[in-house]
Amino acid sequence: MDKKILWRIVLIVAVVALCLWSLYPPGEKIHYGLDLSGGIHLVLQVETDDAIKAELDDASRRLVSRAQEEGVDLGETVTDVEGLGFTVQVPATADTATLREVAASWVPGYKASPGVGVWTFQLPPNMDKTVRDMAVRASLETIWNRVDQFGVAEPVIQRQGLESNRILVQLPGVDDPARVKDLISSTAFLEFQEVVGGPSPDRQSLLAGLGGSLPADSEILSGERTGLDGQVIGMDYWVLKKAAIISGQELRSARRSQDEYGQSVVNFSTQPHAADKFGQYTGSHIGTRMAIVLDNNVISAPVIESRIPGDGRITGNFSIEDAEDLALKLRAGALPATITYLEERTVGPSLGHDSVVRGVRAAVAGLMLVMIFMLIYYRLSGLNANVALVLNIIILMGVMAYFGATLTLPGIAGVILTIGMAVDANVLIFERIREELRVGKTVRAAIDTGFARAFGTILDANMTTLIAALFLFNFGTGPVKGFAVTLSIGILASMFTAVFVSRTMYMVAFAGRERVETLSI
């Protein structure tokens, strides 16, 4: 056999073998996109204003308490998030020189503008950017930790753009979307707070008990009241000291467990420095209630029975899942700001499964139709085209597997479309060969010119489709991107199979024959 033909065969076998190898076993190698495997795609926005507010609140509190230590009593503070500053009431009698000194050392960088009775403090320039950026980074890390601990395989968690406050989360294969969504987006800010008054079924009676007004250092929070069977039967209102005894950040570990009645609880242990604080407080407040507050909800307010050194237990009306998730969130840390959903796409596992089954059915039906048509219309040359078509699909899948590209539902449509378009190249070539045969060329000459002439056309036609696919890739989200990738690979593969492989098959068929009289086309 001709050496040239041999080389061609070696190349084709090598490419196909490589593709088959990278494809095997197909169940593991082809990655399904979210729309086929089921899962969640979320775009979240970190409300960075929260972080700015926290920063301003913190600064104003620092200023007031330090000024007080220096003998300057300041009045009410008001935080202005939009104006990136806060105001504080300064009595006419206050020592302004000392106030300036305190401000310079305790809220450094802040620009102080004295006014009549009210001073305004402005956040240092560019600091808001830093604060916002930190909030997004910290949120990203917390979400990572939570997802990681929950155990999702191959999650995608990334910031959308360097400066943006949007986070993209993709979790394939999740079968309980509601739970995972909760897990990601709840702030999980836990505090242990001293109970001043309550419980009471409404706000008014609580206030009445306090003599009509709420002390400045206290707040009213509520929590669900549950009956013995665990059903919610109403709300309880509590008066709590604002300053927390300890907060969730000071915990070292947390685990779901069961108490002696079989109720799910969360066991925790605190960090060493917090253990002292906690032990001291609980030791001196035996017999009083302490509220456990999660995201401003009182989950329970047990009576302190003894000094709690470093390990404690959070009780509440938890289901197993609730307790598991709370423990997980406490381990992973609180979010520094609230999170808003901008976009959610959840695909239940059964819908994805159904899509795969149907997509494959459509692909097989389409493939069969095209192959039968090619066989009838072009006879043996049609067989040639069909072999090329099958190789095209193998190469397409192999390349996708090799690069770890994901197969999406529109991607399956892309495969199906590739089947239709791949034969286009063969049709172009065959029609050209027929034309050349009609003008009286010999079979060999007709094949040679057919391939040569058609190639330019095929190139131009496929380039335009690739241009469309390129913009498609840039525009699309997950599933559409998957489609663009599939389509592009399919087109490139079809150039190889329809032109190179088909040509080689003709060469092999006619090798060693002196004269070729007829061509089955």
Added chain:
Amino acid sequence: MRIIGDTSYPFLTYRRVALALSALVIIAGLAYEFLGPGLNLGIDFVGGTQVTLKFREQPELGELRSAFSDLEVGTPMIQSFDEAEKNEVLIRVENPAGEEGDFTRPILELLNEKYNADLANRFDINTQGSQGLRDLLVTADPDGMGGDDEAREAFYEPVAEAVLDFRKENGIFLTLDQLGEVEGMSTSTRDYLEGTLGLGAFSLLGAENVGPSVGADLQKKAMLAIAFSLVGMLIYIWIRFQLPYAVGAVAALFHDVLITLTALAVTHREINLPTVAAILTLVGYSVNDTVVVFDRVRENLRLHRGEDLEQLMNMSINQTLSRTIITSGTTLMVVLSLFIFGGDVINTFAFVLLVGILIGTYSSIFVASPVALAMNKVLVSRRERRRLRGRR
């Protein structure tokens, strides 16, 4: 075998009729889209929430609708999804104007209140997941494994996953008896689960929620993608052929996109991300036919110097006609099978391609070449005039 032999139809003779017909359809379509009922933009572009559910029993749509009257949003669109006997329902609601947030949650809470009130705190096998089920089994330990949590987790995890795999294949548990069909479950576990689990009325097939900012983003991106790909085509064909051909090809593409949009509007099909993807694909595909014809024109220009361009174009269209018909035919075959077998999710995608391929085949013959011919005349006569002016 041959479907189309040597032909010599004078296609370009009918170009004025064809262009007028196309223009009429396009204008009627634009009027329908902008003055009439308009395009049915899906939640990807206008924002909103869409939930697809599978019920155990066929839900009464009227009853379902009344359940949503409490939700303070516009009138929800509730319709059955896919084949009727599958008991699948699609619920679509507008989000409160301008607000971002998790709007699937209130919908699911509402449905739970309405249909699953009797479950109380039971673990709902139709909505909850494998990890929760595993934890439940680890805590209860119906098989009496003993040992620490980790050992029990390792034991019960496959059981929980098998239960969820069953739901994945069937979409929903119709009765708790179906637990008997789950493989690898011991009788004691099964007894325990039958006594403990709740059987919710529905399972969640999918949920989508697009806020206004993402919707606006996607809208902009979709327009840009279509515009850029058209410009990309224009430049490529300009380089490979000549400006008149590029203009002809892009005019044909505009034609295809506009008529396909009209078809979408008239059939009230929703326009979402995959629909736009299909339109872009159509752009890439439809230009193929045009390029094949132009390629032949280029070749014939070299072979038959001095012949009239209109004659050459007619000849080229006829020479490539059988290829055009066959390729459109094979692609149509696969798209048709996608349209029929692909299911509801991909149906509109297939519809766009189906319409687009038919229109694209027509336009590559009756729009692209005539426009290229007209453009060529304009350019040539301008060049003539310039030459004449130069002589004076």
